Amino acid sequence: MPKLIRDELIRAAWFTIMICLYAAAVSQIALAQVSQPHYRVDPFWPKELPRNWIVGQIGGMTVDSNDHIWVLQRPGSDTPDEIGADPSSPRKAMCCVPAPPVLEFDKEGNLLNSWGGPGNGYDWPDVEHGIFVDRAGNVWIGGNGPTSRQVLKFTNDGKFIKQIGHPSKGPANSADTTLLGRPAGLEIDEGAHELYISDGYLNKRVIVFDSDTLAFKRMWGGYGNAPNDADPGPYKGRGNAPINQQFRSPVHCAHISKDGLVYVCDRSNDRVQVFTKQGKFLKEFFVRPETLEPGTVCDIAFSHDAGQEYLLVADDTNNVIWTLRRSDGTLLGMMGHDGRNAGQFHAIHQ
Template identity: 40%
Template sequence: MKSAILALAGALALMPAAVQADTLVEVESARVKEGVPLPTFKADASWPALPDDLILGQVPGLAVAKDDTVWVLTRPNSLNPTEAGLDRDPPLTVACCKSPPHVLQFDREGTLLRAWGGPELAPGESTVTGEGREAVEEGDEQWPANVHGLFVDEAGTVWIGGNGGGDHVVLNFTPDGKFIRQIGRRQMTEGNLSESYLGNPADIAHDGKSVLVADGYTNTRVIAFASEDLSFEQLWGAYGTEPGSGTRGGAFDQSMATSTAEGAPDPQAGDFEPMVHCVVRGPENTVYVCDRRNNRVQVFREGPEGIEFLENVVIAPETGGTRTASDVAFSPDGTYVYVADMMNGRVWILTRADHEIVGWFGRNGRYPGQFIWLHSVDVDSEGNVYTTEVNTGRRVQRFVFQGYED
């Protein structure tokens, strides 16, 4: 197996604090509920400090590890030759840029510490003929054709999913990119009741006891596996019931993310829609699941008897297009919930005790502090918020916590 690890520790100098302060940008925001302290933020226009020859493609995954390093998942295959001309042989440019590996680790200041990823690190081997929807793959390559979802657990191991053609697999790696194990298998899916195979998983959460998968772009469910041996534990659909909405037929492509052919959002629907987009463990044994197409987050509690449905949290219910409820994160003390809203280009701020919206920040746009296809959100131990964008957004941003507005 060839090594695809790019060691970049110490390659970039840290930015002095005085310079960093000059790069903080005001962010559009608003208060929705009075009488509750509102967290406030500024965007850090200097973050991250990529090497001079790299350019980011789509960024579909984000995780802040327990040491406050920031991991991002990129799609180098989303870059075209005019953006990444150094990838060509011979190069198409005498200047920047080349595409990065799939997995990047930054320190909190934005220095790139580690980068790796690609088929060389996963089991199997395949040959692809044709392009786009006409592409045909032969073989058993396990690295996803289109990565989606990233999680870094307490032990520092990295979990990756995929939502491209046949990407019915979750892979687990060491921090340096050495393959450990996998759930499911590419090119194999058996529907919502399968206890072994997945259907285009979107997100992962591992607490050392069990692995939760938002199984999510073909299937419409959450499924849990035992941490030790990845044996099946349980699965559920909306409201904690057996998944009943069927599966998506054929391969997913991004045009489906904005399609209304499958109907308008229904925050009271009895089933999850395709694109069960996140699964995030919260305080007090809670589990938050993003039902993106229905503009809602469903909240559950894990217990000895299984999963218990607690609450429907509805986010901008009238929104169409790419919809809302893309990802969820929590303030360090667990007081606030942050919900990434893809279509409206906002991060909604809710109080976790009652899930009422108290405010928001961000808007659609391409300047610092704005979003295009806002995809993921996470928070570090100091309350700074990180976000990623896909499609034509193609970036990761850092929002520096400024304190509370009374």
Template identity: 40%
Template sequence: MDWMRKLVSTAALGAALVISGPAVADTLVEVDSEHVNEAVPMPTFAVDAGWPQLPENMILGQAPGLAVDKDDNIWVLNRPNSLGFSDIGADNGQSIACCNAPPHVLQFDQEGNLLRSWGGIDLAPGESTMEGEGRDAVEVGDEQWPANVHGLYVDDDLNVWIGGNGGGDHVVLNFTTDGEFIRQIGTRQQTEGNLSQQYLGNPADIHYDGESVLVADGYINKRIIEFGAEDLAFEHLWGAYGTEPGGGTRDGEFDQSQASSTGDGGANPESESFGDIVHCVTRGPDSTIYVCDRRNNRVQVFRETADGVEFVEDVVIAEETGGTRTASDVAFSPDGKYVYIADMMNGRVWILLREGHEIVGWFGRNGRYPGQFIWLHSVDVDSMGNVYTTEVSTGRRVQRFVMTGMSE
């Protein structure tokens, strides 16, 4: 089928001023989009090129986590360690101008103002030192702050959950709104494989609903694991199709080059096991759980039942895609009618009907200008239907897409 490319219209941009509140007309920019199934209305968007309002001299690093809280504030997980000496010359004395590295956790309001920021090893239990130099350096100690943060969730109590996929980062940490440590799942430097009920293997994502904690245990291990909300006691674990996790574990520590390797033979949307990056876990409407099997270009949908979880269906996204692959994150429209799936390699957000998961259209493309993506990583939605995204690798930004209306 030949799909017609459709850009957000001037009229839609005007509508954004009415329905989106804080958006400003002269910062809204058209985005590439396509309405695939014209029998179904599709949400339309324009990117707010003036969002967020970063403090003077602050520069973002890679942004591997994103969450919109119950008050419609936007939380971004940042990697200050991804910034080089020329990025943060003001920090290292190399520049008389800009810039400074931000902390790991940033909270913005709807206007894009920074409300709070915190992060770092001083907030987590334990202490470690590096012994040796270069590639021979070894971490010695029990420091629990991740070497490379990955995945962010903010629950209804405004407590923050963080994972990690760096060397030895087999832990999920839980903090208060202001960064006070509460508790943790797993222990850094300790992992025991897909069947462990105690230890993790580079967890990628977290979802907490007040009754249990779901973890996409997904860069070393290949599974979903569930813990009790109160005592974090083990409850359940599963792999692809709701069966016992298979496919083994990653051999050695993960590095970014493995995220785009074709050494696995390419995506296999029919694989009986999860691929080697189980990238997201998200609870959806009607007791559903969505799991991003990124390397296999699919989202697996499950339903929670009194007896555990049952597999519902595979949602395949751009099956033939290679490189960093697709299906990196999932979010839902406020009314639950639409599913948004972030596609890392193709640089777009797919829009699907939740009922039946038929593709309605998409927006975005690869590139560095507003409304475009480099290593699109995370997606979330606020109560007004505005969509937020973050990027890693050399993308290093968060973007706000203002919902402008519906394309008939």
């Protein structure tokens, strides 16, 4: 066969292969776009609060077994111009006064209950962070302020039950099982009666307690290693430094899927790490790993289909919510944008 004809045939064959690969890729993208969940903002949720209340920064949200939405907000984050009607304000303005930290809403956005704040017999956190409502209706609350080293358990109308840890100005100590380290998130494994705490902004671990007795059960660090509080230095982006073998502060969430896997938000390392309930490392997904601190993996939610096929990942730096395929971490899409309009986010958190 003449060389010219042979070269033309080779080029044609490669062109055909590339077209087939491109078509397959486009088909996969189209399939992902069709099958992934889609959401639309409701600009009228929740309804206006009573008593001239205003909400500050959101330190956590959760949904209970009755589909009630619980919001943990931070009255201490209100600015002077926002609370000009507060008795302590010199403004004597018409609006507003701080709402209580804990707010319970129904699906329509009606406020059902509110409570929280400092009281006798317990140590309310100096900065609220993380809330979970268990099947019995108990409300668990954490905090990430400078001295927040505790988690609190209340009834759903705000009566104090128990507490793990206490306020402290001490250094990080992930070996201490009696004191937390500015815990970020909470979740209950109802069947096992276990409380999982992502701990946190100071410590670098997931720690598990008995949710009835509050006795310590186990803990682990990144890749299932023993926790290590050594400072790894600033995150430089994946590929620009060795992969960190520990969690980087903050360990921002720990959520349990229906099939019994624990998904951990290693926020500043831009990754989700997946474990068994005993802390055995299984796999990890990186989410836009070129993003520098504060990081891309702030919180995780599972899609509501039977198999929880998708992960929704809140990105604190880029202010979007990513959709990932849960089985392998493939990025399928995103929603939102940095901003203050309906459907936009700024410092998206929990």
